[in-house]
Amino acid sequence: MAVIAQRERLRQRVRQRLEATKGLNPFAIVQRRQPDLRSGAIVAEAEPGLREIGGLHRGRYRVAEFEQGGGGAVCLRGGGHVWIWRALPPGRNPEDFRMAAYEDGYWMSADGLKLHYRLYPGDESLLPVLCFPGLTRNARDYDALAARLAGRRQVIAVEFRGRGRSEYAKDPMTYVPATYVADVQALLAERGIGRFVAIGTSLGGIVTMLLAQAGAPIAAALLNDVGPEIEAAGLSRIRGYVGKGSSCPTWMHAARTLAEGNGDVYPDWEIEDWLAMAKRLYRLTSSGRIVLDYDLKIAEPFRTPGNEAGADMWAALSALRDTPTLIVRGGRSDVLSQPVAERMLAALDQAELVTLPGVGHAPTLAEEPLRDAIDRLLDQARA
Numbered sequence: 209m210a211v212i213a214q215r216e217r218l219r220q221r222v223r224q225r226l227e228a229t230k231g232l233n234p235f236a237i238v239q240r241r242q243p244d245l246r247s248g249a250i251v252a253e254a255e256p257g258l259r260e261i262g263g264l265h266r267g268r269y270r271v272a273e274f275e276q277g278g279g280g281a282v283c284l285r286g287g288g289h290v291w292i293w294r295a296l297p298p299g300r301n302p303e304d305f306r307m308a309a310y311e312d313g314y315w316m317s318a319d320g321l322k323l324h325y326r327l328y329p330g331d332e333s334l335l336p337v338l339c340f341p342g343l344t345r346n347a348r349d350y351d352a353l354a355a356r357l358a359g360r361r362q363v364i365a366v367e368f369r370g371r372g373r374s375e376y377a378k379d380p381m382t383y384v385p386a387t388y389v390a391d392v393q394a395l396l397a398e399r400g401i402g403r404f405v406a407i408g409t410s411l412g413g414i415v416t417m418l419l420a421q422a423g424a425p426i427a428a429a430l431l432n433d434v435g436p437e438i439e440a441a442g443l444s445r446i447r448g449y450v451g452k453g454s455s456c457p458t459w460m461h462a463a464r465t466l467a468e469g470n471g472d473v474y475p476d477w478e479i480e481d482w483l484a485m486a487k488r489l490y491r492l493t494s495s496g497r498i499v500l501d502y503d504l505k506i507a508e509p510f511r512t513p514g515n516e517a518g519a520d521m522w523a524a525l526s527a528l529r530d531t532p533t534l535i536v537r538g539g540r541s542d543v544l545s546q547p548v549a550e551r552m553l554a555a556l557d558q559a560e561l562v563t564l565p566g567v568g569h570a571p572t573l574a575e576e577p578l579r580d581a582i583d584r585l586l587d588q589a590r591a
Contacts, residue, residue: 340412346372436521442543451507473568
């Protein structure tokens with residue numbers, strides 16, 4: 209009954225917004241086709257990799273430009289289809305919001321785990337971009353960036369063991385950076401990847417630095433809100449939530465849960481932003497519940513001091529001294545401080561620092577001020 213009431217309230221809000229529309233504003237439309245679902249999801253696009261559950265088949269996404277009054281996110285359903293309309297900021301291209309086409313790929317770890325990545329096709333004459341996610345995140349975090357680079361660069365979004373479609377480790381004490389580095393090295397060898405551009409958010413940035421220290425042929429690197437020193441406040445906050453299960457009955461509940469716990473990280477976000485994040489962080493189970501999409505046991509080694517990074521991360525960073533590097537910091541970050549970011553900038557010969565005011569840990573890399581900086585970094589990557 210609560211879900212039905214929620215849906216009716218949303219319908220009323222949609223009708224009110226459409227009745228009150230004045231003027232024309234550009235929208236991006238993301239449509240998930242659900243021909244066999246009479247009452248499909250009413251909020252946010254569904255994660256395209258969902259397993260077939262209860263007759264819900266993988267959808268096809270398309271984006272088109274549309275003009276409709278009103279602001280915020282509008283959701284409509286009709287004819288067996290679900291449309292999600294998201295306000296398009298002035299000057300933004302509707303293509304920024306499309307779901308990029310990708311292939312699911314797998315490789316084997318040294319200890320026999322089947323690990324997953326998303327491969328977004330691109331110009332194979334250019335160096336590929338490998339994206340490494342944060343501690344509790346997965347390949348879906350990079351879909352917006354991959355969509356923007358689609359066709360220009362080949363993008364490989366990695367899922368570390370225990371996340372997304374990668375198998376969970378039998379030994380939770382292998383959920384440490386050194387093992388993730390070994391896993392990535394196995395991927396590089398299996399795909400025959402030579403030089404590449406590395407993009408790492410939080411834990412992914414630590415893995416990037418350790419890969420460089422291990423001799424990986426990184427042609428350019430983006431370190432997203434992470435450095436050789438992690439602020440105590442940030443570590444304490446992360447240790448406080450990682451590994452704690454969360455189960456929600458609807459995607460709206462998941463979005464509100466995220467908004468309540470992370471409102472200070474993204475204070476300007478609207479509900480459609482939280483819905484999109486929920487789709488990246490959670491998955492739908494066979495029982496119809498929405499749960500976090502990672503092995504809760506990743507928390508076990510992380511809670512042991514020293515396991516969150518390598519022994520000497522400044523030495524690891526120095527391996528990028530001659531490598532074009534973009535350092536991204538959220539202005540509200542409690543993980544990467546401004547003094548540490550500036551020290552990193554001074555330690556690297558070809559580094560650029562971009563701080564995003566009003567954003568905490570960690571930026572999504574879809575922020576408008578980062579577009580040019582990321583393009584500059586890619587232009588500097590040389591085979």
